[in-house]
Amino acid sequence: MRRLGLPIVTPSSSSTHIVHLYQHGKDLLDVFAQFCCAGLQDGDCCFWITAPPWTEGFAVHELGKRLPAVEQYIANGQLKIIAREDWYLAPEGLDVEGTLAQATRHLTEARAHGWSQLRVCGSPCQTGSEREWGACLEYEQRVHRMVSDLDVLALCAYRLSSLSDQTKERLLHTHHMALERQDEGWRLQPTVT
Numbered sequence: 001m002r003r004l005g006l007p008i009v010t011p012s013s014s015s016t017h018i019v020h021l022y023q024h025g026k027d028l029l030d031v032f033a034q035f036c037c038a039g040l041q042d043g044d045c046c047f048w049i050t051a052p053p054w055t056e057g058f059a060v061h062e063l064g065k066r067l068p069a070v071e072q073y074i075a076n077g078q079l080k081i082i083a084r085e086d087w088y089l090a091p092e093g094l095d096v097e098g099t100l101a102q103a104t105r106h107l108t109e110a111r112a113h114g115w116s117q118l119r120v121c122g123s124p125c126q127t128g129s130e131r132e133w134g135a136c137l138e139y140e141q142r143v144h145r146m147v148s149d150l151d152v153l154a155l156c157a158y159r160l161s162s163l164s165d166q167t168k169e170r171l172l173h174t175h176h177m178a179l180e181r182q183d184e185g186w187r188l189q190p191t192v193t
Helices: 025-041 056-066 070-075 096-112 130-150 165-172
Strands: 016-022 045-050 079-083 118-122 152-159 177-182 185-190
Touching (some): 016 025, 016 165, 045 056, 056 070, 056 079, 070 079, 079 096, 096 118, 096 130, 130 152
Parallel strands (some): 016 152, 016 177, 045 079, 045 118, 118 152
Antiparallel strands (some): 177 185
């Protein structure tokens, strides 16, 4: 079992695809930072895919509040902070095939450099047209299969205000678990997959 790094959230299996449904950008930064810190401390290779307005600088700052040696993790290749357009391959929309090929390449390279445990966090789609959401949901379905095949712990974040009820429901069906903030704190629950 692997730690997620979040308070009152139980450990997860190695191959888990989690959807993080958040209200505020601060929640996204907090969760991604805690998720990566737990991974770094446990010896995982971590990929943080940044998306505007959250830049590499924000990611390093958030991680630095929790891990003083964040620059060391970057230098030794255990932490990789990658801009959205370099992972998802398009500043607008989503190139599903290209992104999956790029993601597989990054993960395979990390394994070749000796990292046996991998974790990835990112925000694949923000707001968009019905067509863009269709591509995003196709991507999530394919990532769901890839997570199990490649033994990856993946955390995908979506702002609740950008989701229709139908899109939210479809996202839940493409992930093993859903993470949401409740009045009493964080809640991680299995989804129907």
